Amino acid sequence: MAGLARKDILGLQEMTVEEIDLILDTAEALKDLATRPIKKVPTLRGKAIVTLFYENSTRTARSFELAAKYLGADVINVSAATSSVQKGETLKDTARNLEAMGIDAVVVRHSMGGAPHLLARALRASVINAGDGLHEHPTQGLLDMLTIRQRKGGFKGLKVAIVGDSYHSRVARSNIYGLSKYGAEIWLAGPSTLLARGFEAYGVRTTTRVEEALEGADVVNVLRLQLERQEKGLFPTVAEYHKFWGVTEARLRLAKPDALLMHPGPMNRGVEISTAVADGAQSVITEQVTNGVAVRMALLYLLLGGGEPA
Amino acid sequence: MNEPKALLMDATQMNRALSRIAHEIIERNKGTEHVALVGIRRRGIPLAQRLAARLKEFEGRDVPVGSLDITLYRDDLTELAALPVVHKSEVNFKLPGTVVVLVDDVLYTGRTARAALDALLDIGRPAAIQLAVLVDRGHRELPIRADYVGKNVPTSRRERVEVHMTEVDGEDFVALYDIE
Numbered sequence: 001m002a003g004l005a006r007k008d009i010l011g012l013q014e015m016t017v018e019e020i021d022l023i024l025d026t027a028e029a030l031k032d033l034a035t036r037p038i039k040k041v042p043t044l045r046g047k048a049i050v051t052l053f054y055e056n057s058t059r060t061a062r063s064f065e066l067a068a069k070y071l072g073a074d075v076i077n078v079s080a081a082t083s084s085v086q087k088g089e090t091l092k093d094t095a096r097n098l099e100a101m102g103i104d105a106v107v108v109r110h111s112m113g114g115a116p117h118l119l120a121r122a123l124r125a126s127v128i129n130a131g132d133g134l135h136e137h138p139t140q141g142l143l144d145m146l147t148i149r150q151r152k153g154g155f156k157g158l159k160v161a162i163v164g165d166s167y168h169s170r171v172a173r174s175n176i177y178g179l180s181k182y183g184a185e186i187w188l189a190g191p192s193t194l195l196a197r198g199f200e201a202y203g204v205r206t207t208t209r210v211e212e213a214l215e216g217a218d219v220v221n222v223l224r225l226q227l228e229r230q231e232k233g234l235f236p237t238v239a240e241y242h243k244f245w246g247v248t249e250a251r252l253r254l255a256k257p258d259a260l261l262m263h264p265g266p267m268n269r270g271v272e273i274s275t276a277v278a279d280g281a282q283s284v285i286t287e288q289v290t291n292g293v294a295v296r297m298a299l300l301y302l303l304l305g306g307g308e309p310a
Numbered sequence: 311m312n313e314p315k316a317l318l319m320d321a322t323q324m325n326r327a328l329s330r331i332a333h334e335i336i337e338r339n340k341g342t343e344h345v346a347l348v349g350i351r352r353r354g355i356p357l358a359q360r361l362a363a364r365l366k367e368f369e370g371r372d373v374p375v376g377s378l379d380i381t382l383y384r385d386d387l388t389e390l391a392a393l394p395v396v397h398k399s400e401v402n403f404k405l406p407g408t409v410v411v412l413v414d415d416v417l418y419t420g421r422t423a424r425a426a427l428d429a430l431l432d433i434g435r436p437a438a439i440q441l442a443v444l445v446d447r448g449h450r451e452l453p454i455r456a457d458y459v460g461k462n463v464p465t466s467r468r469e470r471v472e473v474h475m476t477e478v479d480g481e482d483f484v485a486l487y488d489i490e
Contacts, residue, residue, distance in 0.1 A: 003393030041382040
């Protein structure tokens with residue numbers, strides 16, 4: 001198979017193992033581009049891509065922007081704060097107006113789960129989900145998978161501990177959907193108020209004892225704690241969170257000696273992760289960022305490189 | 311696959327052609343001191359490796375060999391039915407001061423060679439670039455000419471030239487087919 005037989009990238013839940021393999025293989029081949037003196041190829045010359053961010057993001061938006069530019073596409077960035085959204089324009093109308101200007105793809109982040117799906121149905125252009133509500137963050141899921149595959153060679157039988165606020169985490173969901181397809185053993189650990197439920201069908205195990213999840217883990221993916229959750233009373237204090245669920249050097253020693261330490265960023269040092277762990281030998285956090293550009297290049301190439309989308 | 315209408319080269323003829331090209335490379339560059347070979351994926355890579363082995367045999371020097379994937383540089387992606395799979399390019403030697411011999415199996419419209427030139431120049435700035443092909447079948451659409459040619463074959467556009475190599479296809483021969 002060459003090319004993706006789909007117009008949009010909305011989530012890993014709906015993707016096949018073959019599709020994920022193709023994306024990761026393509027990302028692997030494209031990764032070198034970012035390290036070359038001339039970081040630009042003409043592959044997507046003449047294509048126009050819009051990043052439409054209704055939530056703040058630096059890393060994901062810039063990562064998409066760089067990926068598109070490395071492949072020779074033109075990019076415009078629209079953030080809700082500076083767009084007609086402030087004047088009451090609906091999401092659909094915003095996207096339709098952009099499409100009328102001739103764009104080929106929209107990268108969208110929205111606080112509402114399903115917003116990218118709505119756009120995908122309304123537009124001829126490809127839609128890539130850059131995070132929707134509590135639903136999915138497929139490109140983060142894919143870059144996590146690329147990082148794991150590069151370091152561990154595969155996913156089958158790996159124990160992956162996802163630590164922290166999985167309830168509000170679209171990263172956790174994309175990780176669960178993606179990794180479970182390959183037979184990884186997934187654990188969620190965190191305070192009971194912040195634990196995602198209902199993933200038994202995917203073989204996911206949950207625990208409030210972070211030590212249980214870390215014991216013998218091959219991969220430790222630490223989730224960002226959104227500090228405003230404390231105001232909602234979902235955990236007592238930041239200090240207590242760190243004491244019980246923070247990933248520290250002592251706790252990381254429970255995992256395998258060669259376990260990977262991952263974090264989708266931005267980190268709250270001293271809260272969900274200690275500085276020693278974040279900067280430690282097992283940390284692959286900066287590799288994740290590099291892989292993010294490669295994965296996004298792969299998706300843009302596979303969606304926009306060929307003729308008419310399927 | 312349909313039957314070939316003509317055998318253009320057998321294994322012996324391919325060997326002879328590669329030996330001749332290797333001698334021409336040495337002659338033209340006055341040795342192999344500054345020479346490197348870069349094969350264009352896919353069959354250009356084993357061809358480059360075979361040429362490097364001959365250069366070593368004739369001159370007693372190892373010549374660096376790299377590989378180039380030109381998928382990202384194609385100017386006809388939107389015309390293709392299936393999107394090509396992207397592979398890594400590997401050029402692990404310094405390009406400044408080096409004469410790079412690009413190696414491909416068939417030279418046809420010249421678009422692949424043009425893409426390879428772009429791809430190589432984006433990686434670095436070689437002292438010079440030369441082009442070696444096993445078969446030149448004509449029908450150029452760009453002003454590109456090979457420096458080293460194994461065999462010139464007049465063809466029609468309704469024909470297809472296929473190079474088969476042991477490393478990829480299990481045997482060595484070049485044949486002409488009708489396009490179905």
